[in-house]
Amino acid sequence: MIKKLLISGILLATGFAGYGGASWWAGFRIQSQSYAAVDALNLHLSRSWSDQVRLSARAYQRGIFSSESSYVLSFPTNKDSTSDTKREILFINRITHGPFPLANLLKGDFVVIGAIIQTESVQTPWTETLFNAKTRQPFVTGQTQVDTNGVATLAWSVQPLEFRDDALGVKFGGAQLKAELGPQLKTRKGELLLESLNVTDGLTTVDLKGAKVQMDARLGASGLPVGLHTREFNKLTWSSVNAATLELEKFKVRSELKLEDAEVSGVTDINIGALSIAQKKIGAFKLAFIYDKLGDRALSSLLELYHRALTNLAMNALDPEPLSTPEIKKVWLYLQSLLKSNPNLHLEALTWETAAGKSQLTLNTRLNPAELASGGIGLRSNPIDTLDATLTISQPMVNALVLQLLQKPGMPAAKIKSLADREARRLADLAIQLKLGRVQQGKLVSHFNVQDGELRINGQRSTPEPLLKLLGSFIPVRFFVGQSSGGQEGPDEALSLRHLDPEVLSAILSDSDFAYEETRDSDGDLVLKVAPGDAGAHSIEIIFSGCRKDPTCEDVLLRATYSAAQSAPLKFFNDWNLRNRWARVYVNDSGTPILEMDISAYGGIGQDAIEAMVSTFFKLVRDFSKELRAAEKVGSGTPTPTPQ
Numbered sequence: 177m178i179k180k181l182l183i184s185g186i187l188l189a190t191g192f193a194g195y196g197g198a199s200w201w202a203g204f205r206i207q208s209q210s211y212a213a214v215d216a217l218n219l220h221l222s223r224s225w226s227d228q229v230r231l232s233a234r235a236y237q238r239g240i241f242s243s244e245s246s247y248v249l250s251f252p253t254n255k256d257s258t259s260d261t262k263r264e265i266l267f268i269n270r271i272t273h274g275p276f277p278l279a280n281l282l283k284g285d286f287v288v289i290g291a292i293i294q295t296e297s298v299q300t301p302w303t304e305t306l307f308n309a310k311t312r313q314p315f316v317t318g319q320t321q322v323d324t325n326g327v328a329t330l331a332w333s334v335q336p337l338e339f340r341d342d343a344l345g346v347k348f349g350g351a352q353l354k355a356e357l358g359p360q361l362k363t364r365k366g367e368l369l370l371e372s373l374n375v376t377d378g379l380t381t382v383d384l385k386g387a388k389v390q391m392d393a394r395l396g397a398s399g400l401p402v403g404l405h406t407r408e409f410n411k412l413t414w415s416s417v418n419a420a421t422l423e424l425e426k427f428k429v430r431s432e433l434k435l436e437d438a439e440v441s442g443v444t445d446i447n448i449g450a451l452s453i454a455q456k457k458i459g460a461f462k463l464a465f466i467y468d469k470l471g472d473r474a475l476s477s478l479l480e481l482y483h484r485a486l487t488n489l490a491m492n493a494l495d496p497e498p499l500s501t502p503e504i505k506k507v508w509l510y511l512q513s514l515l516k517s518n519p520n521l522h523l524e525a526l527t528w529e530t531a532a533g534k535s536q537l538t539l540n541t542r543l544n545p546a547e548l549a550s551g552g553i554g555l556r557s558n559p560i561d562t563l564d565a566t567l568t569i570s571q572p573m574v575n576a577l578v579l580q581l582l583q584k585p586g587m588p589a590a591k592i593k594s595l596a597d598r599e600a601r602r603l604a605d606l607a608i609q610l611k612l613g614r615v616q617q618g619k620l621v622s623h624f625n626v627q628d629g630e631l632r633i634n635g636q637r638s639t640p641e642p643l644l645k646l647l648g649s650f651i652p653v654r655f656f657v658g659q660s661s662g663g664q665e666g667p668d669e670a671l672s673l674r675h676l677d678p679e680v681l682s683a684i685l686s687d688s689d690f691a692y693e694e695t696r697d698s699d700g701d702l703v704l705k706v707a708p709g710d711a712g713a714h715s716i717e718i719i720f721s722g723c724r725k726d727p728t729c730e731d732v733l734l735r736a737t738y739s740a741a742q743s744a745p746l747k748f749f750n751d752w753n754l755r756n757r758w759a760r761v762y763v764n765d766s767g768t769p770i771l772e773m774d775i776s777a778y779g780g781i782g783q784d785a786i787e788a789m790v791s792t793f794f795k796l797v798r799d800f801s802k803e804l805r806a807a808e809k810v811g812s813g814t815p816t817p818t819p820q
Contacts, residue, residue, distance in 0.1 A: 216360040228252035243271040266298040290322040326359035347374040386410030400476040420454035441468035464524035474513035533570030563626035712801025744807040
């Protein structure tokens with residue numbers, strides 16, 4: 177009996193020792209795997225985000241059956257920050273070693289695993305406000321199960337939170353992460369769900385609702401994640417005090433990349449259910465893009481620079497740092513490398529659809545290797561080998577968009593429709609005049625072809641300028657400047673006009689109820705003779721100069737001529753010029769007062785600026801008329817003609 181008990185005790189002790197040894201060995205492997213995972217994560221952060229964001233081990237206490245470790249995730253301090261608090265998030269891991277964790281054995285689970293890790297965030301000075309003030313619960317919790325091959329299965333959650341750091345304010349609605357990560361993050365599969373996110377710096381606000389990110393990918397030799405990537409959200413609102421509000425609804429991007437012989441091929445689909453700018457509905461958009469023969473290393477390097485630029489913009493939204501000259505040179509070097517394999521790009525369809533119609537662009541192109549320009553910035557040769565594209569624009573759709581564009585409070589609906597119809601016809605006529613398309617069944621159809629460095633539009637040799645002009649005329653400027661969140665119209669410098677179109681000024685005159693007729697001066701330049709009405713002038717002219725073969729011109733002279741002055745002194749005209757910046761006044765050889773104002777499109781000018789200057793001109797015409805008559809009543813003598 178004693179012998180049997182002794183043998184049983186020895187067997188039990190041996191089994192316990194064996195279990196303890198296996199558990200100790202599992203703990204040892206988990207520790208080494210965790211360090212490798214930290215290195216892999218930091219490499220991923222440096223490539224896709226910033227090398228200033230790092231995860232580092234603070235402590236690791238390894239036991240036989242369990243261990244405890246702590247890690248710190250550090251963020252760079254915003255250069256505009258006035259706080260000296262380190263931006264750190266501290267995590268505590270409580271690790272139960274395999275191969276048979278006690279908790280699993282008690283549940284009757286005898287599956288061999290490496291470890292079970294319970295993770296939670298710990299309060300730091302920076303994250304103090306991220307904790308629930310009542311329960312003091314951590315805002316990040318999660319469980320990770322690691323199998324014997326080092327594959328980690330995660331189930332993490334982030335609690336809703338709200339905090340402010342200097343001018344930055346964040347409201348976060350919580351998130352859920354489920355993922356399966358291979359050793360050193362070489363395989364990645366999972367899903368991230370984000371309830372809501374609101375970020376503001378006092379000037380700009382971004383509001384995101386119902387976001388989801390999915391991935392099923394592996395790392396290629398260059399570090400490029402190859403496989404399926406999906407990103408979507410229900411609604412994104414971007415608003416600023418200096419610009420129009422932008423809204424995106426039902427947004428989804430799906431990309432699938434394949435890698436073979438160091439070349440990447442794939443397809444990207446983008447869907448926007450609804451786009452609104454300045455509370456005006458622009459329509460829905462779809463894009464299907466196919467590509468192949470992209471060098472994986474060059475593509476990976478370009479994406480790395482792209483992510484770094486986005487990070488810089490996010491971290492320094494108020495004053496982002498521009499790309500340095502070495503970084504710009506890298507972009508062109510990587511682009512040159514990308515072109516070496518003669519990649520093919522196929523835009524299967526880019527569609528823009530509204531209730532009134534649908535416009536579409538299809539494109540196929542093959543790219544050439546190209547040499548860098550001197551200094552390593554830019555390309556010396558043309559990278560396009562062949563290009564074939566077809567653009568179809570729905571005229572009813574253009575009419576409806578222009579109608580939205582021209583809507584103003586208090587303007588009669590009939591007048592708005594008349595102006596919209598005229599503007600839509602002008603765009604169609606411009607396209608036909610520039611030989612950019614033909615009208616077929618209510619659609620403007622254009623075909624573009626590039627071969628051997630030569631551009632053909634609808635079969636005719638051409639340059640890019642006509643196309644750029646049509647696109648510039650088609651872009652609805654007011655959609656983008658719109659109404660700011662403060663109720664004021666925002667600037668339109670980003671979409672400025674390089675040439676002045678007589679149709680634009682004609683529309684402004686019509687809006688202001690001025691009658692006019694078109695004539696030509698002795699040089700053949702267009703002149704709009706405006707009926708003065710009650711403005712007080714004898715005649716008003718708008719004279720165009722620097723006009724090109726197309727209808728647009730570089731400069732406009734606005735001139736008001738008054739009846740010959742009888743008694744206003746010369747000092748009156750000089751004083752008026754000193755007090756007024758925008759227009760000048762002089763007296764010609766006949767003693768006739770003339771008021772003039774120039775508008776130039778050199779360097780670009782916004783349509784709203786044109787409207788403002790024309791309005792200022794007519795105001796000055798009236799103001800000068802009143803002051804001139806008053807000066808004539810109290811003046812003496814006849815003004816001396818001003819030297820010309």
